[in-house]
Amino acid sequence: MVSIKDIPSFLGKEVSIAGWVSNFRSSGKIMFLQLRDGSGFMQAVAQKSSFSEEEWLNLEKINQEASIELTGIVKENTRDTFGFELSVSKFSILNYSNEDYPISNKDHGVDFLMDHRHLWLRSKRQWAILRIRNTIINATYEFFNKEGFIKIDSPILTGNACEGTTELFELDYFDRPAYLSQSGQLYLEAAIFGFGKCFDFGPVFRAEKSKTRRHLTEFWMMDAEMAFHDYIDNMRVQESLICFILEKVLKDNRNELQILERNVEILEKVKAPFIIKTHKDVVKELQEMGSDIKEDDDMGADDETMLTKKYDKPIFVTKYPKTVKAFYMKEDPEDSSRVLCSDLLAPEGYGEIIGGSQREDDYDKLISRIKDHKLDPKTFEWYLDLRKYGSVPHSGFGYGLERIVTWICGLEHVRESIPFARTIQRLEP
Numbered sequence: 001m002v003s004i005k006d007i008p009s010f011l012g013k014e015v016s017i018a019g020w021v022s023n024f025r026s027s028g029k030i031m032f033l034q035l036r037d038g039s040g041f042m043q044a045v046a047q048k049s050s051f052s053e054e055e056w057l058n059l060e061k062i063n064q065e066a067s068i069e070l071t072g073i074v075k076e077n078t079r080d081t082f083g084f085e086l087s088v089s090k091f092s093i094l095n096y097s098n099e100d101y102p103i104s105n106k107d108h109g110v111d112f113l114m115d116h117r118h119l120w121l122r123s124k125r126q127w128a129i130l131r132i133r134n135t136i137i138n139a140t141y142e143f144f145n146k147e148g149f150i151k152i153d154s155p156i157l158t159g160n161a162c163e164g165t166t167e168l169f170e171l172d173y174f175d176r177p178a179y180l181s182q183s184g185q186l187y188l189e190a191a192i193f194g195f196g197k198c199f200d201f202g203p204v205f206r207a208e209k210s211k212t213r214r215h216l217t218e219f220w221m222m223d224a225e226m227a228f229h230d231y232i233d234n235m236r237v238q239e240s241l242i243c244f245i246l247e248k249v250l251k252d253n254r255n256e257l258q259i260l261e262r263n264v265e266i267l268e269k270v271k272a273p274f275i276i277k278t279h280k281d282v283v284k285e286l287q288e289m290g291s292d293i294k295e296d297d298d299m300g301a302d303d304e305t306m307l308t309k310k311y312d313k314p315i316f317v318t319k320y321p322k323t324v325k326a327f328y329m330k331e332d333p334e335d336s337s338r339v340l341c342s343d344l345l346a347p348e349g350y351g352e353i354i355g356g357s358q359r360e361d362d363y364d365k366l367i368s369r370i371k372d373h374k375l376d377p378k379t380f381e382w383y384l385d386l387r388k389y390g391s392v393p394h395s396g397f398g399y400g401l402e403r404i405v406t407w408i409c410g411l412e413h414v415r416e417s418i419p420f421a422r423t424i425q426r427l428e429p
Contacts, residue, residue, distance in 0.1 A: 007074055011074050013074055156203070274316055286307060315344070323337075
């Protein structure tokens with residue numbers, strides 16, 4: 001059995017393929033079948049004259065999403081986007097669909113499609129998105145492996161929050177409360193003292209009641225931590241990672257980007273060095289553009305959209321006010337009201353895809369920051385220990401996989417970037 005993706009190397013030869021009928025049409029004497037086998041899509045052509053009456057009657061019973069095996073000669077077809085088709089000489093129907101397939105070729109509303117997400121994944125668009133997602137995941141592993149990082153698996157169940165408990169899912173853990181993790185960062189910080197450079201990759205959970213196009217309740221996050229790296233070194237690693245991911249997608253997913261009608265020229269322009277701006281300068285720029293943002297405000301989604309539509313490459317926004325950032329970020333030695341952090345914003349209005357900072361390595365300053373955030377130092381005793389035994393300057397960052405997928409694929413909403421979206425209103429399928 002040959003995969004559709006390998007069909008071009010069999011031009012003029014007889015092959016057998018197995019897959020599903022995503023669409024079909026018949027004139028009575030000739031039938032055109034649009035096939036999908038998981039590796040790709042192609043057209044197969046069956047002519048009535050090549051089959052017995054009984055065989056043709058069986059083929060005419062075909063319906064959308066029936067599973068089938070076909071044998072035939074691979075031919076060129078310049079009118080088809082794939083460039084090849086199968087001239088069918090034999091077929092075997094494995095299974096007809098039991099009833100009409102719910103997702104037809106007519107327009108369907110988003111709620112209907114999300115209710116049928118288990119079937120919507122079969123569509124060409126969703127196939128393209130999730131294959132690009134797969135490339136991004138594999139490229140991330142490849143990048144960190146070649147850069148000397150070791151993968152450390154952070155726990156999903158935690159006894160303390162990374163940034164406070166107000167937006168976490170709490171559950172009963174035998175005789176005490178526990179939380180679903182919002183980040184593996186704190187645990188990776190522990191690991192760098194044994195391994196130097198570490199990363200993790202897994203699902204995280206946020207209980208914030210947000211309904212924006214950028215938010216999910218369950219999503220996948222990659223965290224990376226590095227000993228002996230300051231916040232400038234940190235940005236260089238992030239820049240290299242994003243460029244590496246884009247190179248892989250542009251090399252391996254041209255067909256998928258074409259299916260999504262993504263403008264690849266925009267992605268090809270994303271080269272190092274990225275733009276770097278301080279939060280203070282960005283606030284002034286946004287105010288000149290009409291935003292009502294104040295100097296000590298965090299950037300909202302609307303501000304990020306406004307700013308990033310102005311540029312054709314990612315922007316690092318650095319040195320946010322200390323009051324709007326997490327307790328573990330190191331103070332800026334030149335301005336104690338700010339921290340040595342950076343948010344990486346994707347162009348075209350997509351906004352934040354990475355958040356990172358230099359971590360506070362001073363025990364006394366860290367415990368003071370924990371208290372400033374009205375957190376219990378006892379909960380963070382193990383984390384504070386890291387500053388007692390050979391503390392060093394270190395930095396790290398985390399990226400949201402779905403936000404990167406959304407940007408690279410040019411999607412309107414993050415819900416298409418994950419196989420099964422979890423939002424405030426959606427827990428099924």
